């Protein structure tokens with residue numbers, strides 16, 4: 289297929305002979321797979337991040353484990369740069385695929401708003417949550433991932449807390465946390481409905497049950513994320529006079 293032909297397919301959803309193209313379905317599938325992978329990543333990320341609730345030493349040890357300390361003496365922060373680069377590439381690719389579904393003019397957006405008010409349909413509202421949180425994450429997630437790629441050595445109980453408290457990154461993290469938790473779990477719920485994963489014999493009942501589980505997970509993850517952010521803030525506040533000094537492990541004292 290020539291590049292011109294594939295562009296026509298991508299834009300019109302039909303091939304040059306007017307038959308329905310398979311490209312939109314493939315792009316939809318790719319959007320689901322990348323979205324699911326990213327949601328899984330965030331689920332573990334927020335759990336790992338909460339190691340700070342178990343103390344500075346716990347967060348330090350986990351950071352060093354991700355730097356490959358069991359295999360490389362002292363750890364190698366470049367491993368974090370590489371990991372962040374892979375996640376960043378997937379994040380941008382997922383956003384690029386999602387952009388196809390943005391309303392592409394103000395008139396289209398207004399038409400959507402009227403439709404939303406008329407229908408009061410919860411799935412239309414979910415789509416709105418996805419679009420707005422996705423838009424916010426595009427900027428906030430990019431800032432965060434760029435920092436992680438550029439300064440991977442500045443991750444740790446004091447370095448992270450200094451960044452969050454003294455460098456005033458907490459408002460950014462707060463907004464990112466709310467956006468990412470809503471976006472990930474609402475996204476997973478939409479996948480459950482779209483692919484009918486747990487429909488079983490009674491789809492209506494099982495979809496209701498899925499919705500309840502998703503709502504509980506949103507609440508739990510928001511609480512956990514907020515608790516971790518508060519712990520970083522507290523450490524950052526106590527450490528402000530020593531801003532910039534690094535944490536020394538209890539094993540190295």
Ligand code: HEM
Pocket residue numbers: 330333334337338368371372373375379425429432433436442443444447448449451452461464465466468512513514516517
């Ligand atoms: C490999 C990639 C990533 C690494 C290495 C990483 C690392 C970190 C670290 C070390 C923190 C603690 C704060 C700090 O040191 O500045 C943090 C917090 C956070 N990250 Fe990431 N991150 C990654 C990807 C992402 C992505 C893709 C998102 C969402 C788009 C995300 C969302 C968050 C949020 C919301 C927080 C605050 C957590 C909380 O309040 O508990 N991170 N991340």
